[in-house]
Amino acid sequence: MTTANVDTLVLGELKCWRITTARAELVIAQQGAQILRYRKTGEPALLWLSEQALFKQGKSVRGGVPVCWPWFSNLRRNPEAVQAMYNGEPAPAHGLVRGCDWQLLGIEEQGDTVRLEFDMPQAQGGLPDWPHSVELRLCIALGDSLHITLSNRNLGAQPVTLSQALHTYFAVSDVRQVQVQGVEGLDYIETLADWEQRTQQGALTFAGETDRIYLDPPPHLSIVDAQHKRRITLHTQGSHSAVIWNPWTERATELPDMANDAWQGMLCIETANAWHDVLTLAPGASHALSVRISSEPL
Template identity: 55%
Template structure:
């Protein structure tokens, strides 16, 4: 007899992308092989926790808007990264934002279940899949664990014979009732770079509230942050390891109309808090060295 408490995993194609849909007693998860990208995460009986654009385009060689894209081996505009990260690129001045791995097919290493939990692991080896303009040997893995919460661990291993400098992020899009009504706690007192005002260095006073376009890089961040969403009576709690920087982003009205795969009226329903290693928090790996960055995402009653 079928036991509904046991997890199930289904492989499917969403337009051009191979994906896996995972059901557990707690939640449903959708992951694409391209980019090892979590596309959606929704606990049963709740609103989605991870936001996915209603205009998302599931095409090969194109990142999907929403979910949790992996940004690696640099974050954002390469020219805004530390000099040592910029120096790893040898392919000329024109580089895609957020690195080179979001649009690559990763290898599925395995799917395992342990009681009610499901564990998926993906890998990308730059020796087998060379990255244009980045002629270095590295092994990248993304471990995904779904149980009562969602845990993502990004591992970077330098398999070359010279040091590597990287910046990276798990570019998490969170679903919210209305970004104008939510707050982010945990970053009070942190310094941040206000990228919309000439990259000025400022300090956060109390919780973050949202009244316009927001694009900030928070520095020396704590291990716990949360989105307080009173309309949906929940707290999206983020517990991070080996990350001391975070990016908080919402496009608001004008930029939303310029974004690809993004409805002009979708901005109130999403908010990005990106677990990161950027700016002075970038990663420098010795030959043979591996570093991991983890975020645990929990939806808790408020």
């Protein structure tokens, strides 16, 4: 039986919770139900958080695990069915819930695991220019690994179509020295080359800006980081797409909440329903998107 310590703290303008156990530390902001920090005891952080992150109301924090919903990325790059759900202009990148306060439903210990559950009440008809009703919840389980589940249930009388992602920023020693395994042979969309579809040859390594949507990935992808002497593994469910992103040099200089050289220490692998992997939920239908993040020494 684990014993967890739960503290409240304020980072800038944001209320947060810090959960510590003998095995790990987790920090979560009420805004966006965004995980900001995950570190296993005695190890380097598993999640990356920008040293220049802005903790401001209404603005997603650069790092951790932002929740992208009810669309991922630029709405106009989504299928027409996702675009048709939204009546506003302009459409903010990555949806409508990253800058909203979520409701903490509870924190409980179950054996060696601490579980937190959040609800996004505004998704039930209160999001501006998105006139639909979906029960949207985020469950976070902290144990030997970190398990994140985003659950959707259509409460309305009409089908709802959406895209979504758990936009996870991983901490790495040097992105130029790591590789992503599990993508070998996969088709992907190269967004930096007019959204061409290509095929991955071998494991993925990094030598420039990267922004790719991998199609039908296996349920396990891993980051092999020789300098940190560890393998970070993502175990996913409910997803048929994975987005891999690093801004590299020029793009990083355009991001005000990120140091010019910070791209070296981060890599995003986003567990997603993106591109043509979108959800259409019939009335009463449910879907769960989840990722379990674990690490082991090399």
